[in-house]
Amino acid sequence: MSVEIKAVEIKPLRNTFTNVAELIGGDKPASRYQEATLGVQATTNMHYRPTWEPEFELFDPRRSAIQMREWYDLKDPRQLYYASWTIQRAKEQETQEANFDFVESRCLHLSLPDHVKKLALDVLLPLRHAAWGANMNNNEFCSRAFSEVLISPAIMQAMDNLGIAQYLTRLGLLLDEPEVLDIAKAQWMTGEAWQPLRHMIEDSFVVRDFMEIFLVQNFVFDGLIYPLIYDRFVDDTLTSQGGSAVAMLTSFMPMWFGQSSKWVDGVLKVAVAESEQNKALISQWTTTWRDRAVAALTPIAAMAFGNNQETMLNEVVEQFNARAKKLGIVA
Amino acid sequence: MDMKVAKKKLGIKERYGHMTRGLGWEPTYQPADAVFPYDKYEGIKIHDWDKWVDPFRLTMDAYWKYQGEKDRKLYAVIEAFAQNNGHLNITDARYLSAIKLFWQGVSPLENYVVQGFARAGRHFRGEASRVACQMQAVDELRHYQTQAHSISNYNKYYNGFHSQRHMWDRVWYLSVPKSFGEDALTAGPFEFLIAISFSFEYVLTNLLFVPFMSGAAYNGDMSTVTFGFSAQSDESRHMTLGIEAIKFLLEQDPANVPIVQGWIDKWFWRGSKVLALVGMMMDYMLPKRVMSWKEAWEIYAEENGGALFRDLARYGIRPPKGWADACEAKDHISHQVWLLFYEYGGAAAFHTWSLTNEELDWLSAKYPDSFDKYYRPRLEFLRDKHARGERVYQSTLPTLCTTCQIPLCFTEPGDPTKISHRETVYEDEKYVFCSVHCQEIFCNEPEKFVQSWLPVNQIYQGNCFNPDVDPTAPDFDPLKAVLEYFKYNLGRDNGEFEGSEDQRNFAMWRGQASKN
Numbered sequence: 015m016s017v018e019i020k021a022v023e024i025k026p027l028r029n030t031f032t033n034v035a036e037l038i039g040g041d042k043p044a045s046r047y048q049e050a051t052l053g054v055q056a057t058t059n060m061h062y063r064p065t066w067e068p069e070f071e072l073f074d075p076r077r078s079a080i081q082m083r084e085w086y087d088l089k090d091p092r093q094l095y096y097a098s099w100t101i102q103r104a105k106e107q108e109t110q111e112a113n114f115d116f117v118e119s120r121c122l123h124l125s126l127p128d129h130v131k132k133l134a135l136d137v138l139l140p141l142r143h144a145a146w147g148a149n150m151n152n153n154e155f156c157s158r159a160f161s162e163v164l165i166s167p168a169i170m171q172a173m174d175n176l177g178i179a180q181y182l183t184r185l186g187l188l189l190d191e192p193e194v195l196d197i198a199k200a201q202w203m204t205g206e207a208w209q210p211l212r213h214m215i216e217d218s219f220v221v222r223d224f225m226e227i228f229l230v231q232n233f234v235f236d237g238l239i240y241p242l243i244y245d246r247f248v249d250d251t252l253t254s255q256g257g258s259a260v261a262m263l264t265s266f267m268p269m270w271f272g273q274s275s276k277w278v279d280g281v282l283k284v285a286v287a288e289s290e291q292n293k294a295l296i297s298q299w300t301t302t303w304r305d306r307a308v309a310a311l312t313p314i315a316a317m318a319f320g321n322n323q324e325t326m327l328n329e330v331v332e333q334f335n336a337r338a339k340k341l342g343i344v345a
Numbered sequence: 346m347d348m349k350v351a352k353k354k355l356g357i358k359e360r361y362g363h364m365t366r367g368l369g370w371e372p373t374y375q376p377a378d379a380v381f382p383y384d385k386y387e388g389i390k391i392h393d394w395d396k397w398v399d400p401f402r403l404t405m406d407a408y409w410k411y412q413g414e415k416d417r418k419l420y421a422v423i424e425a426f427a428q429n430n431g432h433l434n435i436t437d438a439r440y441l442s443a444i445k446l447f448w449q450g451v452s453p454l455e456n457y458v459v460q461g462f463a464r465a466g467r468h469f470r471g472e473a474s475r476v477a478c479q480m481q482a483v484d485e486l487r488h489y490q491t492q493a494h495s496i497s498n499y500n501k502y503y504n505g506f507h508s509q510r511h512m513w514d515r516v517w518y519l520s521v522p523k524s525f526g527e528d529a530l531t532a533g534p535f536e537f538l539i540a541i542s543f544s545f546e547y548v549l550t551n552l553l554f555v556p557f558m559s560g561a562a563y564n565g566d567m568s569t570v571t572f573g574f575s576a577q578s579d580e581s582r583h584m585t586l587g588i589e590a591i592k593f594l595l596e597q598d599p600a601n602v603p604i605v606q607g608w609i610d611k612w613f614w615r616g617s618k619v620l621a622l623v624g625m626m627m628d629y630m631l632p633k634r635v636m637s638w639k640e641a642w643e644i645y646a647e648e649n650g651g652a653l654f655r656d657l658a659r660y661g662i663r664p665p666k667g668w669a670d671a672c673e674a675k676d677h678i679s680h681q682v683w684l685l686f687y688e689y690g691g692a693a694a695f696h697t698w699s700l701t702n703e704e705l706d707w708l709s710a711k712y713p714d715s716f717d718k719y720y721r722p723r724l725e726f727l728r729d730k731h732a733r734g735e736r737v738y739q740s741t742l743p744t745l746c747t748t749c750q751i752p753l754c755f756t757e758p759g760d761p762t763k764i765s766h767r768e769t770v771y772e773d774e775k776y777v778f779c780s781v782h783c784q785e786i787f788c789n790e791p792e793k794f795v796q797s798w799l800p801v802n803q804i805y806q807g808n809c810f811n812p813d814v815d816p817t818a819p820d821f822d823p824l825k826a827v828l829e830y831f832k833y834n835l836g837r838d839n840g841e842f843e844g845s846e847d848q849r850n851f852a853m854w855r856g857q858a859s860k861n
Binding site for chain 1: 359363364373408417428430467491500504514794
């Protein structure tokens with residue numbers, strides 16, 4: 015049995031906006047994602063050159079060496095638009111908040127073995143600055159990108175990066191006194207183990223090609239740091255030594271990385287398949303930045319895994335290479 | 346085990362500091378000027394970014410919680426609106442012109458500033474200011490997208506909404522807000538902040554956002570008004586950013602004061618010209634009127650703005666140069682702009698119409714000093730002609746102001762019978778302006794404003810035809826070709842409301858939904 019409520023039915027004149035229809039093969043019902051993003055950015059008859067970069071038009075695909083016949087092919091497989099993003103993050107935040115409450119109410123943070131706590135703080139807290147660096151890069155990517163299909167997820171990604179930096183800050187404030195944040199920052203600025211990573215991240219701040227920024231930050235840096243730190247260090251190393259409270263306090267991060275990887279893979283796969291030229295360039299960027307990142311992460315892996323560092327890092331690199339290969343990248 | 350219990354409790358300010366300012370660092374492997382290349386060339390001097398006062402203290406966890414909650418409610422309404430033919434509850438199909446104007450001319454600006462705030466959110470050296478800008482960037486994304494989703498339903502049933510994106514880049518009257526937005530986006534990050542956060546969000550938002558949203562509430566537009574309520578708390582955050590930003594710049598260095606003053610002069614005037622479109626909407630397009638444009642101007646500009654500039658006087662800031670002229674224009678601009686659109690109604694992607702006697706009386710009462718004397722006779726004359734079957738449509742192209750890009754239709758301060766007109770010769774070329782203030786804006790940055798893409802000039806140069814048309818063909822109709830370039834559905838999107846498809850469909854569907 016089905017119950018059918020009758021409503022007055024009016025036949026619509028059209029299904030969607032023409033900028034959307036042109037990109038989905040004609041006038042048909044369009045999703046919220048499609049109406050929020052497809053064909054949205056202005057493309058022509060711009061008035062003034064940017065005073066901050068007069069060599070380009072205000073909206074200009076030439077800000078990347080990657081070339082696309084249709085930039086709107088670089089869609090987000092997650093189909094996120096603002097409302098779906100913020101509602102989803104609100105749910106995830108609720109879980110993360112419950113984890114913070116759980117750890118705090120049962121004093122799990124106080125019962126962490128000292129050496130585990132120290133190791134967790136040593137490795138995780140300087141990474142709040144790396145997350146802030148990611149936020150900078152994704153804002154830069156957002157502000158320079160061509161086509162709304164990149165701009166819209168870019169700013170959401172940047173805000174996610176900020177959220178992660180703030181979760182790590184909260185972790186520090188829960189596990190110890192606020193001074194640990196200063197200690198971690200001092201490590202970030204001068205500690206020997208952190209310098210190659212900071213150097214690399216600062217170098218990424220002067221990259222101006224928006225697709226390179228996207229790739230360097232969201233594919234290479236995240237693609238090596240998240241599996242190394244959250245899968246292997248937090249979930250394996252710390253947990254096996256009685257540090258599962260730390261895994262609860264960072265549960266957002268590996269979950270988020272899984273989601274954002276879908277977006278990154280979706281974009282890169284299409285960009286690579288577009289042309290041999292794109293493929294060569296993306297492969298070259300990947301190789302250069304991956305090799306640099308692996309070197310930068312080596313001293314951090316040594317801190318995190320001791321004797322096990324090589325195995326852990328190699329596993330992560332292999333995983334990354336396999337992912338790159340699946341996307342058609344030769345690196 | 347070390348069971349420390351007495352942990353230091355952090356104050357909100359300190360805690361928020363760790364969540365924002367504490368995250369950044371001074372680069373050493375790259376020169377700071379290479380990492381932040383854009384925050385010096387405008388001449389603004391910042392000595393201590395730590396003096397920035399956080400306009401609101403919102404961390405991402407709280408942001409997601411509030412915004413997620415708001416969007417769950419908003420989308421439930423959008424959904425219900427679509428399911429129950431909420432569009433049939435509006436007062437009258439003429440109201441649709443107001444939403445068309447909003448969708449065509451305002452929503453794209455929301456989207457524009459996403460990139461602008463992301464750039465500011467990346468390129469200021471102070472972390473706290475960056476976080477505030479980023480939150481506005483993602484809020485503006487919200488505003489554009491929720492507007493697209495609420496208006497999507499109107500687009501299914503009514504004309505004029507379908508090609509908003511295409512029109513934005515091409516249509517003559519949309520070059521007014523487009524050039525405004527692009528002027529701000531192509532400026533340096535500090536001018537952008539003064540243009541959008543201060544001059545627009547703080548000084549003028551109540552004259553843009555509030556009239557449209559109140560108009561929606563008064564006219565039964567559940568979808569738009571729910572968006573309006575939902576965006577209110579975002580807007581208050583944006584206003585706070587505007588006021589904190591200007592105070593910060595003024596306090597940092599006395600040399601900043603004249604630069605900021607110049608931007609206030611420029612952006613107040615530019616903003617007031619864009620708002621002429623809102624004035625027309627309030628006085629003419631709302632079947633159920635909220636208040637007159639003049640009343641809105643008096644409350645939001647003269648009273649609130651007056652108080653604001655008295656407050657800023659201690660920094661050495663005076664009211665914007667165009668203030669007195671803009672105040673005088675409150676008696677005129679809505680009428681002048683409506684008459685312009687009425688006469689160029691064939692070239693606008695919304696409908697215009699003749700007012701009823703009752704509506705004319707309302708305007709007479711609201712504008713005792715100007716309406717009966719200057720505008721009512723013209724409106725009645727046009728209405729009579731229309732009644733005789735001679736609906737007036739202008740087909741000659743108007744002259745546009747090089748700066749604000751509005752056709753020359755405003756009158757000289759002190760003489761409402763004389764069209765205001767100024768000229769400047771720059772590098773052997775003549776440039777035309779609607780006012781002394783637009784002329785001055787040009788003269789301060791001629792190298793920028795000579796680039797203006799002026800639709801009328803572009804039409805004359807043959808740049809506004811589709812690539813497949815042949816202007817040498819014997820039956821070539823240039824006006825029709827231009828409207829096709831705009832992607833108008835001729836006779837459905839444009840022209841007179843009386844007898845339009847929107848009018849017919851609305852009446853028919855409302856009949857279906859309310860009668861047996």
